Amino acid sequence: MHASGDTCQDVNECLRSPDICGQGAQCNNTNGSYQCACPAGQNPSTGSWVQNQTTCKVPSINSSAEFEGIKEMCRNFSLQGKRSGESSSCCSFFNSTLDILMSVFGDEGTELSLEDATRSFNSILNSTSLWDGGxxxxxxxxxxxxxxxxxxxALATALRSPEITTQNVTTESIAVETRLVTGACSQHSEVFTLRAYEEMxxxxxxxxxxxATQGLGAAxxxxxxxxxxxxxxRRLSEGNLPACGKLEKSHLNSRVxxxxxxDGRPINLSRPANFTLRHRQAKKEEEEALxxxxxxxxxxGxxxxxxxxAxxxxxxxxxxxxxxxxxxxxxxxPTTVTESYPLTIVTYVGLTFSLLCLFLAILTFLLCRSIRNVSTSLHLQLCLCLFMADPLFLTAETRICSEVxxxxxxxxxxxxxxxxxxxMFLEGLHLFLTVRNLKVVNYTSASRFKKRxxxxxxxxxxxLVVAISAAVxxxxxxxSKHCWLxxxxxxxxxxxxxxxxxxxxNITFFALTLWILRNRLSSLNADVSTLKYHRLLTFKAIAQLFLLGCTWSLGLLQVGPAATVMAYLFTIVNSLQGAFIFLVHCLLNRQVREEYRRWIKRFRMFSTNSQTYDLSMSAIPTTSTNTLLSLVGEGPEL
Incomplete structure (x- = not known):
């Protein structure tokens, strides 16, 4: 600016010295000064403009952490190959990839365009020796x-050409489209659609x-x-998949x-991006897209x-x-089979009730000394196994994230x-031996059923079965759905x-037991009390059909039109197995009921007198009723 008479006139430094801002930079005149700026898509090399020092350059991502990470991976893999003396195809791949990246970012003296870089990667991708080995x-x-x-x-080459808003390159194995955005979005709801092959x-x-990278947005x-x-x-799809584990029988059905x-860094988007992918094969009705x-x-990865x-x-x-x-x-x-909600409720309610009954049955078999014998030991072991298995079954119905x-x-x-x-098999065998020996005067088969x-x-x-199965x-x-086989x-x-x-x-044992009982009943006279006992004996024999696990055969009949009915019958009957055990072996046993009455009476006396009692129970002598009464619950229980 200089004085002319009484007025001041601004001098346009940009016209006087066109190179004042340096080569390639733009000079903007202001009152009394000037400002230097870079063309659209370029940025100054320094934070503030310094004359004769600052230059304009295209934004680059060659200093990003992602690029440095790739270079480190490639170098480490190459060093591993040299140390081992092997020249693997993967080692060659890393070296070739690093050469392309160096060329893209100009470290080799030449800079590749988007088309050149894409074709270079296309050649690597088509190298069958790489993917066949390793x-x-x-x-x-x-x-x-x-x-x-x-x-x-793709991002680096797009940023290098800010004058080109959109670039498209399609090769045999790779298709790329890039989009640049400068300044603010013109419309609040503007959405860009990028296409490559048949995907968007x-x-x-x-x-x-x-x-945006230094003011220039690239996609x-x-x-x-x-x-x-x-x-x-290469089955690389087995990894971190739904259901907290590998998803069986899943397959890729689209291009990647x-x-x-x-600058290529993974970022959480402010608004989700949508990808529309074409299926390689038509989706089946029984399949689920993930x-x-x-x-x-x-x-x-x-x-x-x-x-x-989706x-x-x-x-x-x-x-x-x-x-x-x-x-x-x-x-x-494969589409996850949606389980019937009512059936699930029946399962949970039935098993919960059975767990309570099993707990009471276990306490009864342990504390009620008057019924302790081989048969009670069999009942106790069955109850213990069921009491541990049922909670695991309920746990297995939920998703367990750890595969181990x-x-x-x-x-x-x-x-x-x-x-x-x-x-259950041992119970069936013991029941059969007991009923078979009703014919003999000296009953000794039960005693031969040795615990050892x-x-x-x-x-x-x-x-043994589990060990062999795990070894095989x-x-x-x-x-992927349940913790089962x-x-x-x-x-x-x-x-x-x-x-x-x-x-x-067990069905064979059951049929033989009924046949023996039928012959036994036919030889009886009309004595009412004896007939009553044998009717109870028949009832208990039929109850064994449930207790010996024969009802599990309903699970094999869940086919055809009656599958739903069989599923409900199977679930109801088998989820209540613990309740059946408690009913037949405890509530229908006279000695157990008498023992319950003694416990309740002592508890009431303890509550009424508010004093301490010795609740230890003395041994109750075992009655010498005949073996037939023991089967119907009027004596020592089976």
Missing amino acids: DKGDVGSCVTVLLQSVELA MDVHCDTVTGA AFISYSTLDSIISA VSGALG CVYWKVVAEN SWSPDGCT VHTNSTHTTCSCDLLSSVAVLMA ACAVIAALQHYLFLACFTW FMYPFGYGFPA KSEGYGT SLERGFRWSFLGPVCAIILI
Whole structure:
């Protein structure tokens, strides 16, 4: 500015010295001074403008933590290969990837365009030797580096050409579209749609500008035409999946796509981004579409459903809404069978009631000395196994996030339920021997039923079955839906086989018992009291049909039109097995009822007199009633 007479006239420094701001910079004249600025899409090299020092440069992401992390992974893998003396295909892949990234970011003297970078990655992706060799962990690391590298390269090359708003590159294996946004969004509801192959990504303008790199917002969308087959072939989809474990029989049914913003850092989006993916095969009615993203953990990756939800699906497409941008795909899984809510209520109520009855029965068998014998020991062991198995069954109905814990619960259930059936078999055998020897005067078969053989078989046989099953196929314990036995390769027959055999044997014992009783009843006279006892004996024999586990055969009849009826019958009858045991062996036993009366009477006396009593019970002499009365509950219980 200089004085002219009495007035001051501004001097335009930009016209006087066109290079005052440096090469490529823009000079804006102001009153008494000037301002330097960079063209759109470029930024000053220093925080504030310094004459003859500051230059304009294109925003770069070659100093980002993601890029440094990829370089470190590539170098570490190369060093490992050199130390081991092996030149693996994965090692070659890391070296090639690092060369491309260096070229993209200009460290090799030449800068690749988006098209050049995409074609370079396309060549790597088409290298069959890379994906055919190496173990699962190495291939997983290669996939992780590839996905991250293509995202960074797409963003870097897009930022290098700020004059081009949209770029599209399509090759044999990779398709890329980038979008640049400068300044504020023109419309509050503006949504950008990026397309690659047959897939789309919808992202809001505010989301792009919110992740802007030094004022320039960049978005990239990449679709891979062959990566899904590579991942499926290497079974890399087994990882962090729904149901807190691996999802059986799931498969990728879409291309793998990637979305990236700004400088490629994973960010939580202010508004979700939507991915519309085309199915490789038409979705079946019994299949469920699951949206998953590639989650990187410890330089490796696996599919995770966290943050991605399927908002719409039909036979050909699925739309995924994701709270973060990463690599996304669609998994197809068998539809989870929706269990009947009333049936679930019946199960929980029945088992809870049975647990209470089993607890009372266990206390009765332990404390009631007048009924202690071999038969009572059998009842007690069966009650203990059921009392431990039923809570595990209820626990297994819920989702257990730990695969190890789920497998342990499944193995424990396998053992305890097999133990239950083993003790049911021993009860059936003991009942048969007892009834068969009603014909003889000197009844001794029950005494021959030695405990030294009973306990090793009752607990040893199921342990042997579980040990063999775990040795043959340890991964058969625990499924994606429940902590139970796998349905693959017939593993469930390690439980169904022994159970069916025991049910058939017990049904045979039951039929023989009824035949013997029929002959016994036909030889009786019309004595009313004796006839009463034998009618009770018949009732208890029929009750054994439930107590010996024969009703579990209803579970094999859940097919056809009557499947629902059989399911309810099976659930009701077997969830109340503990209640049946308490009813038949405790409430219908005269000696047990008398013992209950003594306990109640003593409790009332204790409450009335408010003084301490010695509640220890003296031994009650065992009555010498005949064996027939013992079967109907009028003497020592079976």
